[in-house]
Amino acid sequence: MVIAHEVSMLLAESCDKSVADIQAAALLGKTFEQIATLEQRERFISWLDRRAKREPLQHIVGHAPFRFLDLKVGPGVFIPRPETELIIDESLDFIRRQKIESPRIVDLCAGSGALGLSAAQEIPTSTVWAVEISRDAYAYATMNAQQLGIDNYQLLCGDATDPQTLDELDASIDIVMSNPPYIPEKDIPQQIEAREFDPQLALYGASLDGMRIPREIIKRAYALLKTGGLLLMEHDWKQGDDTREFAQAVGFSTAYTRQDFAGKDRFLCVTK
Numbered sequence: 654m655v656i657a658h659e660v661s662m663l664l665a666e667s668c669d670k671s672v673a674d675i676q677a678a679a680l681l682g683k684t685f686e687q688i689a690t691l692e693q694r695e696r697f698i699s700w701l702d703r704r705a706k707r708e709p710l711q712h713i714v715g716h717a718p719f720r721f722l723d724l725k726v727g728p729g730v731f732i733p734r735p736e737t738e739l740i741i742d743e744s745l746d747f748i749r750r751q752k753i754e755s756p757r758i759v760d761l762c763a764g765s766g767a768l769g770l771s772a773a774q775e776i777p778t779s780t781v782w783a784v785e786i787s788r789d790a791y792a793y794a795t796m797n798a799q800q801l802g803i804d805n806y807q808l809l810c811g812d813a814t815d816p817q818t819l820d821e822l823d824a825s826i827d828i829v830m831s832n833p834p835y836i837p838e839k840d841i842p843q844q845i846e847a848r849e850f851d852p853q854l855a856l857y858g859a860s861l862d863g864m865r866i867p868r869e870i871i872k873r874a875y876a877l878l879k880t881g882g883l884l885l886m887e888h889d890w891k892q893g894d895d896t897r898e899f900a901q902a903v904g905f906s907t908a909y910t911r912q913d914f915a916g917k918d919r920f921l922c923v924t925k
């Protein structure tokens with residue numbers, strides 16, 4: 654099903670206009686032919702057809718919003734989700750509370766660059782390192798960093814769970830942020846857009862309970878953080894207890910779980 658708001662967005666994008674322009678034209682009683690040229694109308698109809706076949710809107714238009722950023726996305730890269738934005742709010746609160754002037758931040762499992770690039774943009778005094786294993790996603794994050802002109806951000810193509818990745822930064826980082834793959838292997842997403850268009854590598858946590866990669870990220874974050882540093886990691890709504898218990902077993906001190914917009918357990922927040 655294509656919802657009305659998506660139709661407005663597809664029409665606006667196919668005409669290189671804003672949604673507000675399209676709504677204003679509709680209020681003035683303008684016809685489809687008056688709003689869009691023949692080429693734009695054809696593009697809109699073909700985009701509508703793709704969307705009706707459940708291709709994500711963000712793939713069709715080629716970009717997605719995340720906080721203050723507009724990120725290029727497409728096949729091979731995870732589309733950033735609104736709930737992940739809460740990790741940046743938590744980071745900003747921590748930096749303010751701790752009065753950290755030039756925070757050193759690592760984003761493990763960077764995807765399009767959503768978390769790390771937002772941190773780098775919203776905290777200009779920060780230095781951000783990010784790691785992504787997929788060549789396709791790495792290419793998108795690199796392009797996003799360049800196009801946004803964000804230069805306090807360094808991206809590495811590698812395995813974020815490998816203890817040697819960024820080991821030169823061990824014990825020196827203020828915040829590790831991560832939205833790793835965490836879906837349990839058998840919990841195949843019902844939503845067609847996620848199941849068929851998000852890369853498998855971005856979804857599944859590589860074990861029946863989906864916790865294999867999140868556990869490795871917790872261990873890697875512990876090594877990267879300085880004493881008092883913060884790990885913020887998104888997880889499946891059923892993984893709140895397991896992630897807290899595992900983090901404490903690794904050595905983290907305070908551990909709590911934050912909820913998403915739907916009130917479900919979604920983020921591990923732990924300090925070293």
Ligand SMILES: C[S@@+](CC[C@H](N)C(=O)[O-])C[C@H]1O[C@@H](n2cnc3c(N)ncnc32)[C@H](O)[C@@H]1O
Nearest residue numbers: 731733762763764785786787812813832834855
């Ligand atoms: C759920 S997506 C999140 C992407 C991005 N952080 C966001 O929130 O939009 C997880 C990302 O982790 C990457 N990934 C999976 N395993 C990884 C690993 N071992 N090391 C680094 N990146 C990994 C995937 O390719 C994917 O881009």
